[in-house]
Amino acid sequence: xxxxxxxxxxxxxxxxxxxxxxxxxxxxxxxxxxxxxxxxxxxxxxxxxxxxxxxxxxxxxxxxxxxxxxxxxxxxxxxxxxxxxxxxxxxxxxxxxxxxxxxxxxxxxxxxxxxxxxxxxxxxxxxxxxxxxxxxxxxxxxx
Numbered sequence: 001x002x003x004x005x006x007x008x009x010x011x012x013x014x015x016x017x018x019x020x021x022x023x024x025x026x027x028x029x030x031x032x033x034x035x036x037x038x039x040x041x042x043x044x045x046x047x048x049x050x051x052x053x054x055x056x057x058x059x060x061x062x063x064x065x066x067x068x069x070x071x072x073x074x075x076x077x078x079x080x081x082x083x084x085x086x087x088x089x090x091x092x093x094x095x096x097x098x099x100x101x102x103x104x105x106x107x108x109x110x111x112x113x114x115x116x117x118x119x120x121x122x123x124x125x126x127x128x129x130x131x132x133x134x135x136x137x138x139x140x141x142x143x
Contacts, residue, residue: 003142005041005079007034008098011069022069027112028061031093034077035118042138053123054132059088060117067097067111074098075111081143082115087128089139091116 009030017023039046049055069075076096083090093116097109120131131139 003080005034005038005142007037007077007079009033009075009077011071011073011075013071016071020071024065027063027065027069027095027114030075030077030095031079031091031114031116032058034079034093035091035116038079042142044135044138049132049135050123052132054129055121055123056089056118057121058116059119061114062116063112063114065112067109069095069097069111081139084131084136084139084143086130088117088119089131091118 011022015022015026015029036046046056074097076098078094078096080092081089082092091114093114094110095112097111120129121127122129130136
C-alpha cells in the first residue's frame with residue numbers, strides 16, 4: 001500500500017498572472033512545497049542534510065496542465081513516491097481543486113499532475129551520492 005501525503009494550499013494573488021490564473025511555473029513551487037512539508041512530517045531535516053554536504057535537486061519534471069487554478073482557489077497537493085533508488089527518488093504529484101460540496105459528493109477536479117525525479121547530491125561538488133540510509137529507509141517506508 002502506497003502512502004499518499006496531502007498538503008492544502010490556497011492560491012494567492014502572487015501566484016497568478018494578470019488574468020487571475022495560476023502562472024504555469026508556480027505549479028512547480030506548489031509541488032516543491034508539498035515535498036518539503038512531507039520531509040518535515042517524516043522528520044527529515046534538510047538543514048542537517050545541508051550541514052552534512054547533502055542536497056536534493058530536481059533532475060526531471062514532467063507536468064501535465066489539465067485545467068487552470070484561479071485566485072483564491074483552495075487546492076490540495078497529493079504526493080506519492082513511485083520509486084526509490086540508491087541516489088534518487090521519483091514522485092507522482094497531483095493538484096486537485098477542493099470546492100465546497102465536492103468532497104461530500106465524492107467528486108474532485110484534477111487540475112495538474114506531475115512526475116518529478118529528485119537526485120541526492122554532494123553539495124560541494126554537485127556529484128551524485130547515495131541517499132543517507134535513514135532517509136532512504138523513511139522513503140521506502142512510505143512508498
